[in-house]
Amino acid sequence: MRLEREAATRRGARARLAFIFRTLWRDIPAESNGFANNVMQALSTVASDETYDPALLRWSQEKLGAMITAALPPSRSSVVDVEALVRTMFMAFDGYAMHQHLASGQSCGDATINLFCDLLLAE
Numbered sequence: 001m002r003l004e005r006e007a008a009t010r011r012g013a014r015a016r017l018a019f020i021f022r023t024l025w026r027d028i029p030a031e032s033n034g035f036a037n038n039v040m041q042a043l044s045t046v047a048s049d050e051t052y053d054p055a056l057l058r059w060s061q062e063k064l065g066a067m068i069t070a071a072l073p074p075s076r077s078s079v080v081d082v083e084a085l086v087r088t089m090f091m092a093f094d095g096y097a098m099h100q101h102l103a104s105g106q107s108c109g110d111a112t113i114n115l116f117c118d119l120l121l122a123e
Helices: 002-008 013-030 035-044 055-071 082-102 110-121
Strands: none
Touching: 002 013, 002 055, 013 035, 013 055, 013 082, 013 110, 035 082, 055 082
């Protein structure tokens, strides 16, 4: 996974976490291929009588959780609920992808990325 490889090259917890947040909340939603919007549209049109297989979502959440855990200093990884954080990150991703589509070019700002880094790294 490209995100995982590139995140691993960042030095320091803050740089690695900021890269992950920036990629998920800014770079992917800004891609002109419409991937983020297509995924949300496909999922939101699943009928209640259709079976949805969440395997890809679970796999993605596990990969992202492992990246976050690897980025956190040991003193923080024991107190951060990574599973809850990843669920929140995916919900925020949906919102940023929709906002990017509707507001043409506006995305997650540095202040939000820095806030999440501060929250995760606070001692």
